[in-house]
Amino acid sequence: MSAAGGLFRWGVGRRLSAAGGPSRRGAGSGGRRSRAALAVWAALVVAAFAAGAVLRARGALPIDRLPPLHGRLRTPTAALLPPLLLAAAAVAVLPGLAVRLRFGQALAVAYGTALTWTVLLAVSGDGLAQPFTSRYEYLAVLPAVGDDPLGWLASFTERLPGYPTHVRGHPPLPVLVLWALAEAGLPGPFWAAVLAVAVGCSATVAVALTVRRLAGEESARLALPYLALTPAAVWIATTMDAFFAGVGAWGVALLVSGGRGRGRVLSGAAGVLLGALPYLSYGLVPYLLIPVVAAVVARISHATVVACLAGAAAVTAAAVAGGFLWPLGVLATHAEWAADPGAARPYLYFLAANLAVLALLTGPATAAGLARTPPGGVRALVAAAVVAVLALDVSGVTRGEVERIWVPYAVWIVLAAASSPGRWWLAAQALTGLLLQGLVSSPW
Incomplete structure (x- = not known):
């Protein structure tokens, strides 16, 4: 190990060792802010469940049996x-x-x-x-794809009303992934399920690599336990939204790691992954703000941007060549959503309750x-x-059932947790997951 590497590990180690137990900094202004934030977090969650119980009773x-959760x-x-x-x-x-x-081992x-x-x-x-055995899930439509995926793709929008719920609410790419x-x-x-979990959990690595590029290795190391x-x-x-999370995270990671030569290939691959997001879920269009911000912070080159855009354009070109026009898919899915009982959920309640669900996820x-x-x-990524x-x-198209929809976003927002010193906070994260799993039966 080099002297510089040893000094780096010593410095990070001191910071992490200090974070191993209750931190003395908790007595300062940072501790007060953390306690205030925790109070707001708890109040938001409690209020969402209380208001949801009243609305359900009426x-x-x-x-929804357990609003704001669909479980x-x-x-x-x-x-x-x-x-x-x-x-x-x-x-x-x-x-x-x-x-x-070593960082790779970590x-x-x-x-x-x-x-x-x-x-x-x-x-x-x-x-x-x-979760994948449900008749509302993507696998239920695979017999309709049969041996003709291109024919199925070309007729996707036309035949949308006859498909299961999750297929009607998404573009065609998730079905084609499972067909492949x-x-x-x-x-x-x-x-x-193996695909969803393996790719979804890999977002831990992709997000950490992005943080290393944008904020340094120390920040990436601090974030790893909270990501895990x-x-x-x-x-x-298990939900396909976990797969979406992994695809998006790797798209961002490859984008900021691109450069000359072989890096241009990585940039093109990043474009393919990021360009695929709107064809995996219509709700991932705002997600594209994350790679834009990451690219600005990382100051990637114009050539990297061009390579990324070329990769994204290739995805759109392939979809059009296959007979699927994204704008028509959006209109068809919106029509299906408007006719679904979920569209009748109260907008104002879920405007706040959706954020309570995000608070639970993060x-x-x-x-x-x-x-x-x-x-x-x-901070920029979060x-x-x-x-x-x-x-x-605010758009109102996510009225409930956001537990899975928020997953691709949650893997980035949880980065903020690394700023909370002490293993007690990491334990609180794990306890939250255990309570959610133990107390809530979810269809996903």
């Missing part, structure tokens, strides 16, 4: 013991490993922790693959971290994700 929310209460069981033990071990050792290991450990945490949470409930998975010899709910033990893991297992440490002002590069969420929220 018949205003007939399709129902359940009793925790002993099946939560494995994820509880993992969380306890991770809280104890992961912050130290994040600084002591990324691998964080990814392994995220993957194990997510799978154990899913298995403790209804099982890893269960089945054609590769990995059919069925289990492999769909995010409460959003409850809905990363956890109390994120609220505390936002009050402490994250480093510049991290702000971009928050603005994107607010744009979707």
